[in-house]
Amino acid sequence: MSEDDSDFQNSSTSGPSIVEGSTGKAAGSKRSALGKTIPVKPKKQKQEEKGDLLAVDDGAIGMDQENDEKQQESGHDAEESDLDDVGDPEFNPDYYSSDDDQEWVEVPVPEVLPQQEAATDEYYEEEELSGPWQYNAVEIVFDKPPEDVKKTPGRGITKEERMIRVLIHQTHLLCLIANGLCRNRWINSPKMHTVALSLVPEHIASSVQKVHDNPVREVNALQVLALWWKDSFVVTGPGIESVPYADIDVVGVEAAMPANRGESFKKRKNLQRRLLNRNGSSDVCSQLFTAICRSLGLKARLVESLQACTFKVTLPKDETVKSGAEASKSTTGSSKKGKKKKEVVLDESDTTRGSRQVISTPHRLAKRPKLPPHNKLADPPVFWTEIYAEVNQKWITIDPVRGVVNCPLKMHPAASCTTNNLAYVVAYDEDNYVTDVTRRYTSQWTTVTKKLRVQPAGPAGFDWWAQTMAVLTNPSPSVEEDIEEAELQQAEASERMPTKLGDFNNHPIYALERHLKKFEVLHPKLPVLGHIRGEAIYPRSCVKQVRSKENWLKRARQIKSGEVIPIKWIKSRPATIFQMRLQQQAALAGGNKMETDDDQGEASGENGDQVALFGEWQTEPYQPPWVVDGRVPRNDYGRQDVFTPDMVPIGGTHLKGRGIGRVARQLGVDFVEAVTGFEFQSRRSVPIIQGIIVPTESAELVMDAYREVTHHADQEALKKKRAEVLRRWRKLIKGVVLRSRLMEEYGEDMAVDEDDERDNWVPPEDDDDDDEVGRPQDVSSSPTTDDVGRAAGKRRLVGAGSEGEGEEPEDRSEPTQAHVEADSGGGFMFD
DNA sequence: CTGAAAAAAACTCCTTTGGGCGAG
DNA sequence: TCTCGCCCTTTGGAGTTTTTTTCA
Numbered sequence: 001m002s003e004d005d006s007d008f009q010n011s012s013t014s015g016p017s018i019v020e021g022s023t024g025k026a027a028g029s030k031r032s033a034l035g036k037t038i039p040v041k042p043k044k045q046k047q048e049e050k051g052d053l054l055a056v057d058d059g060a061i062g063m064d065q066e067n068d069e070k071q072q073e074s075g076h077d078a079e080e081s082d083l084d085d086v087g088d089p090e091f092n093p094d095y096y097s098s099d100d101d102q103e104w105v106e107v108p109v110p111e112v113l114p115q116q117e118a119a120t121d122e123y124y125e126e127e128e129l130s131g132p133w134q135y136n137a138v139e140i141v142f143d144k145p146p147e148d149v150k151k152t153p154g155r156g157i158t159k160e161e162r163m164i165r166v167l168i169h170q171t172h173l174l175c176l177i178a179n180g181l182c183r184n185r186w187i188n189s190p191k192m193h194t195v196a197l198s199l200v201p202e203h204i205a206s207s208v209q210k211v212h213d214n215p216v217r218e219v220n221a222l223q224v225l226a227l228w229w230k231d232s233f234v235v236t237g238p239g240i241e242s243v244p245y246a247d248i249d250v251v252g253v254e255a256a257m258p259a260n261r262g263e264s265f266k267k268r269k270n271l272q273r274r275l276l277n278r279n280g281s282s283d284v285c286s287q288l289f290t291a292i293c294r295s296l297g298l299k300a301r302l303v304e305s306l307q308a309c310t311f312k313v314t315l316p317k318d319e320t321v322k323s324g325a326e327a328s329k330s331t332t333g334s335s336k337k338g339k340k341k342k343e344v345v346l347d348e349s350d351t352t353r354g355s356r357q358v359i360s361t362p363h364r365l366a367k368r369p370k371l372p373p374h375n376k377l378a379d380p381p382v383f384w385t386e387i388y389a390e391v392n393q394k395w396i397t398i399d400p401v402r403g404v405v406n407c408p409l410k411m412h413p414a415a416s417c418t419t420n421n422l423a424y425v426v427a428y429d430e431d432n433y434v435t436d437v438t439r440r441y442t443s444q445w446t447t448v449t450k451k452l453r454v455q456p457a458g459p460a461g462f463d464w465w466a467q468t469m470a471v472l473t474n475p476s477p478s479v480e481e482d483i484e485e486a487e488l489q490q491a492e493a494s495e496r497m498p499t500k501l502g503d504f505n506n507h508p509i510y511a512l513e514r515h516l517k518k519f520e521v522l523h524p525k526l527p528v529l530g531h532i533r534g535e536a537i538y539p540r541s542c543v544k545q546v547r548s549k550e551n552w553l554k555r556a557r558q559i560k561s562g563e564v565i566p567i568k569w570i571k572s573r574p575a576t577i578f579q580m581r582l583q584q585q586a587a588l589a590g591g592n593k594m595e596t597d598d599d600q601g602e603a604s605g606e607n608g609d610q611v612a613l614f615g616e617w618q619t620e621p622y623q624p625p626w627v628v629d630g631r632v633p634r635n636d637y638g639r640q641d642v643f644t645p646d647m648v649p650i651g652g653t654h655l656k657g658r659g660i661g662r663v664a665r666q667l668g669v670d671f672v673e674a675v676t677g678f679e680f681q682s683r684r685s686v687p688i689i690q691g692i693i694v695p696t697e698s699a700e701l702v703m704d705a706y707r708e709v710t711h712h713a714d715q716e717a718l719k720k721k722r723a724e725v726l727r728r729w730r731k732l733i734k735g736v737v738l739r740s741r742l743m744e745e746y747g748e749d750m751a752v753d754e755d756d757e758r759d760n761w762v763p764p765e766d767d768d769d770d771d772e773v774g775r776p777q778d779v780s781s782s783p784t785t786d787d788v789g790r791a792a793g794k795r796r797l798v799g800a801g802s803e804g805e806g807e808e809p810e811d812r813s814e815p816t817q818a819h820v821e822a823d824s825g826g827g828f829m830f831d
Numbered sequence: 832c833t834g835a836a837a838a839a840a841a842c843t844c845c846t847t848t849g850g851g852c853g854a855g
Numbered sequence: 856t857c858t859c860g861c862c863c864t865t866t867g868g869a870g871t872t873t874t875t876t877t878c879a
Binding site: 636 | 833835836845846848849
C-alpha cells in the first residue's frame with residue numbers, strides 16, 4: 001500500500017474531520033464547505049503545507065526522534081509518523097470524529113464530562129489533527145449594531161460598542177479556556193507521563209513522592225523539584241500575552257492581531273517533544289512541569305491566568321491625544337518612541353468612529369517600548385502549577401518558570417505590565433475540571449481585580465462568568481475543594497481596607513457617608529471602623545434603604561404609629577401633570593402660606609416640597625382596615641389599594657374577574673375596586689384595577705352569581721357561534737345542491753369549467769354511507785338546520801373514527817371545517 | 832505619576848389615582 | 856340612560872454610572 005493510497009482513502013472517506021459534540025447539521029455543513037476547498041493531495045504536498053504551519057515546532061526535531069518515540073508505543077503502525085498524523089482509520093476508531101480545529105473550537109459542553117470519556121489513548125489524542133490539513137481561522141460573527149448610533153466625537157464608547165467589547169471579551173475567555181483544557185488533557189496523557197517520569201532525577205522524584213511528616217519539608221521538596229526544572233528548561237520566550245482591545249474594522253486585522261499569541265501546537269506530540277528538548281515558551285515550561293508533577297503521582301493542577309482582551313476603556317487621555325496629534329502631523333508614522341503601529345491612528349477629522357478608535361491601540365503601543373529592556377522573565381508567567389500538598393492540606397503554588405514556590409501573590413504582575421493582566425485565574429485539574437482560583441492570587445480582589453471581570457447584570461441578574469464556571473467546575477467537589485473554597489472566601493472577607501477614597505464607593509464591606517445614595521442612610525452610625533482623610537468609615541451593613549410613606553405602602557408596610565421622626569428629607573419632585581399644577585399653584589400663591597405636610601411635616605416644620613423618608617425599622621406591617629357591617633372601607637379615591645395580598649381589608653375578599661363589579665352591584669353587595677398598581681402614560685398616573693373587594697360573607701354569593709353570569713354569557717356566545725356555524729353549513733349545502741341540479745340539467749360543460757378548482761372537492765356528505773341528509777339530488781329543498789347540524793356532526797365523526805354521541809355541534813364544526821378546507825381548498829371561514 | 836474631584840455624557844429608573852366614545 | 860371596556864399616547868428628569876478633564 002502506498003502512502004498516497006492511504007491519504008487518498010483518508011481524504012475521500014472522511015474529508016476534514018468534524019468537531020466532536022457539534023450538531024449534525026453544523027458538522028455536515030462544515031464538512032461540505034471544507035470538502036470543496038481541500039482537494040486530495042499527494043503526501044508530499046501535505047507535508048510541505050504542514051511544515052509551514054508547524055514552523056514553530058518542526059525546526060530542530062527530525063523524524064528520527066519521532067520514530068524513536070513511536071517504537072515505544074505498542075499497537076501502532078511503525079509508519080505512523082509525526083507528519084503522518086492522520087493515523088490509520090483501522091487502528092483509530094475515533095479517527096473520523098477527531099478534531100482539526102482543536103485549539104479553538106473545542107469549547108467544553110456540559111454533556112461531555114471528563115470521567116465519562118474513556119481514558120484511552122484516543123482520549124488524549126483525540127484533539128490532534130488528522131487528515132489533509134488546512135488552517136482555517138475561526139471567525140466569530142456578531143450582529144452589527146444599528147448604524148444610527150449618534151456619537152459625539154472624542155467621547156466615550158457607545159452602549160453598543162461596550163456590548164461588543166464584552167462579547168469579544170467573553171468569547172476570548174472561552175477560547176482561552178478551551179485552549180487550556182486542551183493542553184491540560186494533553187499533559188494528562190500516559191505517554192506524556194512516561195516520558196516525563198524518565199526525566200526526573202531519582203533523588204528528586206523520591207523526595208517529592210515521599211510522604212513527609214513536616215509541612216515545611218513537603219514544600220522544600222517541591223522547591224527542589226521546581227528549581228531542578230527551572231534550571232533544566234530553557235525558556236525561549238514569553239507565552240500568551242494580553243492584547244488590548246482593537247476594533248478590527250478600524251485598525252485592520254493585521255494591527256488587531258498580536259504577534260505573540262503564545263506557542264501553538266497542533267498535536268500533543270509536538271508538546272511532548274519539548275519535554276525531551278527542554279525548551280520552549282514559559283507557557284510550555286509550566287505545562288510540562290505540570291505533566292512532570294502528575295507523572296510523579298502528585299495531585300497537580302495546571303493554572304492559567306486568562307489573558308482575554310479587555311473590555312474596559314482605560315486610557316489617560318494625554319497619551320491618546322499626543323499620539324493622535326503626532327500621527328496627524330507626521331505622515332511617516334515613524335517615531336523614536338517606537339509607535340510602530342501609529343498608522344492605524346486615523347486622522348482626527350475622520351469619522352467619529354475613527355477618532356474614538358484611536359484610543360486603545362496607540363496607548364498600549366506607546367507604553368510597550370518603554371520597557372524594552374524589561375526582563376519578561378522577571379514578570380510572572382501566565383501558566384503555572386498548583387500542587388495539593390497532603391501534609392499542608394492546601395494547594396501550593398509553584399511557578400516553574402522562575403522557580404518560586406508557595407508565593408501566590410508573586411504571580412500577580414506589576415500594574416505597569418501591559419502584557420499581563422490578572423483578572424481570571426483558572427486551575428485545570430486532572431479530571432479536566434476548571435476551578436476559579438483568582439482570589440488566591442490578588443491582594444486587591446474587591447477594588448481592582450473584580451472590576452476587570454465581566455460583572456453580573458444586577459444583584460440577581462445573569463452572571464455570565466458564574467454560569468460559565470458552573471458548567472466547567474466539578475459538580476461534586478471533593479473535601480479539599482470545599483476547604484479551598486472556604487479559604488478563598490476567607491481571603492476575600494479579610495482583604496485589607498482600601499486606601500483610595502474612590503474605592504470605598506460601592507465597596508461590599510465598607511462605606512463612607514459621602515457615597516450614600518439619595519435613598520440611603522447610615523443607621524446606626526456605628527461602629528466607626530477607621531478614618532480616611534478625616535472621614536469615618538462605616539461597615540456597609542449600616543447603610544439602610546429609606547423610602548417615602550407611599551413607597552413603603554407599596555411593600556405592605558406602614559409607618560409606625562406614634563411620633564416617628566423621618567430619618568431623612570429629600571426634595572420632592574412632581575411626577576404628574578396634576579402634581580406639577582398643584583406645585584405651580586402653590587408657588588403662585590406665594591411664600592406667605594406654604595402648605596405644610598400635615599402627616600409628618602410638623603415635627604420638623606418642613607415645607608410641602610420636601611418628602612419625608614423612613615427606614616424599615618420605622619415601619620411595621622401594614623394593618624388593613626376592617627370591613628364593618630358589610631361595608632368595605634375605601635380610600636380617598638373610592639378604591640382600595642391592594643398592592644400585595646396582605647393588604648386586603650380584614651373581613652373582605654379580593655375577587656378577580658372581568659365584569660364582576662356589575663354582578664356585585666346587581667346583588668346589592670357593597671364592593672370597592674382593587675388597585676393593584678399604577679401605569680404611567682403621558683405623565684399621568686393611571687391605577688391598575690384588578691377585580692373588587694367584597695365582604696367575605698358575600699364573597700361566595702357574588703362568586704356564584706358571577707360564575708352563573710359568565711356561564712350564561714358563555715352559553716350565549718356558544719349559541720351564537722352555533723347559529724353561525726349552522727348558517728354557513730346551510731349556505732354550503734344549498735350551494736352544493738344547486739350545483740348538482742345545474743350539472744344534471746346542463747351537462748358536463750359546467751364541470752369542465754370548474755375542474756381546475758374543484759376536481760378534488762368532495763361534498764362533505766356525499767361520501768357518507770348513511771345519508772341522513774340524502775344525496776344532493778334527493779334534497780330538493782333546503783335542509784333544515786337540524787339536518788345540517790347532524791350532517792356536520794356525522795362528517796366529523798367519520799374523520800374521527802367514532803360515531804354517535806356528541807351534543808355540541810360547535811366542537812365538531814372546527815375539525816369539520818379543517819377537513820373541508822383541506823379538501824376543497826378553503827372558502828369556508830369560521831370564527 | 833497618582834489620586835481626587837469636577838464635569839460631562841450616557842444610561843437607568845421612578846413617577847403614583849383619566850377621559851372620550853361607542854356598544855350593549 | 857347607564858355601565859363597561861376599548862383606546863388614546865408613548866414623558867422627562869433626577870439619580871447613577873462611566874468617562875474625561877483638571878488639578879494638586
